Amino acid sequence: MSLVEIARFQDVYEADLAAAFLASHGVEVDVTERFQTTVDPLMQRALGLRLMGRADQAEQARDLLARVRAGEFATDDAGDLPPGKPTTRAVGRGLALFMAATGGFASTSLPRRLRPVHWIGVALIGVVAAVSLMLALTGVLSPSY
Structure with a gap:
């Protein structure tokens, strides 16, 4: 053979x-x-x-x-995942922003309790959260599902 x-x-x-x-x-x-x-x-x-x-x-x-x-064996569904919920993406983006702004991604060998906190980032996140909450309560910011 x-x-x-x-x-x-x-x-x-x-x-x-x-x-x-x-x-x-x-x-x-x-x-x-x-x-x-x-x-x-x-x-x-x-x-x-x-x-x-x-x-x-x-x-x-x-x-x-x-x-x-040539695509002869392809199916219509193509195995695509259903789109994620907008809130899930927003939570992920918020968490990434929080980690980046507060030094969560700092690459040091120090334990987390000894890493310096980026207070400017924490303040910036607080301002953004307060403005977002204010806009949501006044109805300007509404979810678009």
């Missing part, structure tokens, strides 16, 4: 996905250069990963991969 190159990939995950797809359609393939490319990820681009398969199944495998690239 002689092996021939079916396809070449530069990403180990893409190669594994193609191998699993071909295996689900009865085509036996093997991903080569896996050890070298997982030990040193820069080698993925240099060496590439090859799908090697039996010579008698090579044409069928190449045809299946060409049909995948």
Whole structure:
């Protein structure tokens, strides 16, 4: 049984996905250069990963991969995640702003209780929170769902 190159990939995950797809359609393939490319990820681009398969199944495998690239097996849902709630994004942005302004992302080896607090950031967040609360109470700032 002689092996021939079916396809070449530069990403180990893409190669594994193609191998699993071909295996689900009865085509036996093997991903080569896996050890070298997982030990040193820069080698993925240099060496590439090859799908090697039996010579008698090579044409069928190449045809299946060409049909995948053409989008024949795509579904309508495309596996998209539903959009997040606006409040979740606002809370995340607020937390990131608070951490950045108060020194939460300071890269020092000191324990958190010994890190200096950026009081200007805390004051700025307080002013923004007070203005936002005032606008929300007066009805100027209303959620847009």
